[in-house]
Amino acid sequence: MFSAYFNGAFVTCDEPVIPIDERGHQFGDGVYEVIRVYNGQPFMLDEHIERLYQSAAAIKLCVDSDQDTLKDSIWNLIHKSGLSSLDLYVQITRGIAPRNHLFPERPVSISMTAKPFRHISSVGEKGAGVTLHPDERWENCYIKSLNLLPNILAKQTAHEKGFLEAVLVRNGKVTEGTSSNVFIVQDSSIITTPLSKHILSGITRMAVKSIAEDAGIPLIERHFSPEEMIQSDELFITSTTLEIMPIYWVDNHLISEGKKGTVTRVIQELFDRRK
Structure with a gap:
């Protein structure tokens, strides 16, 4: 079965095509999306593709293919992969041209891969934990670009400390994780960092907002400090691959007595119904 796509051709992941x-x-001159597919159905596909094109526009990357054409290619790759549950990575770059910082007058490159997704459960006996880390990224984190080295270094630091994720802090306030959005729960209300150029508008974040509204759970978008996060009643992070992940540790601080909180459990259960 074909598990990848590059500029109109369906190939296998181990073929040298780049x-x-x-x-x-x-240069890392491009943008990308990660789309989870459940039982053959890509979750929130329209939202992913809309964000992909917004990221492309933000870096002045002109995509020749319209959104519907790209969606057709995605559906074709899902079918050709032979998988029903998978993670599909879509990447658009400024194309193939001799190395030069200036934009080339060449067609963009579009590549995709389809692989079985990994089920990530709470990590270790202590449950999933995070470490606090300075947000050392650039100013335009709302763009889902290929330039992820600061994220990678922070994630590796978290891994070496035995944690699942690094939660990033800028000017004394929590922004997001290296590949996730962060939510705290206080007095049965959900609080998350407001959208700005410093965080990504996560697709699962969108889903949580919709779920909370439908369930009548207050959701407040405001900045909060690491100290407030540590003192919260509940803490969870979200992403396409983590879905809704409860967090029980922030460095050496125990959250929610090391147990899944009521609000987190409700959000998880309602999210699972939407898949």
Whole structure:
């Protein structure tokens, strides 16, 4: 079965198809999305593709294919992969051209991979934990770009400490995780960092907002400090691959007595119904 796509051709993931002068390889000059597919159905596909094109526009990347054409290619790859549950990565770069910082007048490159998704449960005997880390990224984190080195370094630091994720802090306030959005619960209300250029508008974050509204759970978008996060009643992070992940530890601080909180449990259960 084919598990990848590059510029109109369906291939296998181990085929060498990316030229050395591909600008995604040379400069990280591109944007991407990760779409989870449940039982053959891509979850919140329209929202993912809309965000992909918004990211492309933000870096002045002109995509020749319209959204419907790209969606057709996604559906074709899902079918050709032979998988019903998978993670599908879509990447658009500024194309193949001799190395030069200036934009080339060349067509963009579109590549995709389809692989079985990994079920990530709470990590270890202590449950899932996070570590606090300075937010050392650039100013435009709302763009889902390929330039992820600061995220990778922070995630590796968390891993080496035995934690699932690093929660990033800028100017004394929590922004987000290296690949997740952060939610705290206080007095049965959900609180999350408001959208700005410093955080990504997560697709699962969108789902949580909708779920909370339908369930009548107050959701407040405001900044909060690491101290407030540590003292919260409940804490969870969200992403396409983590879904709704309860967090029980922030460094050496125990959250929610190391147990899944009521609000987190409700959000998880209602999210599972939407898949």
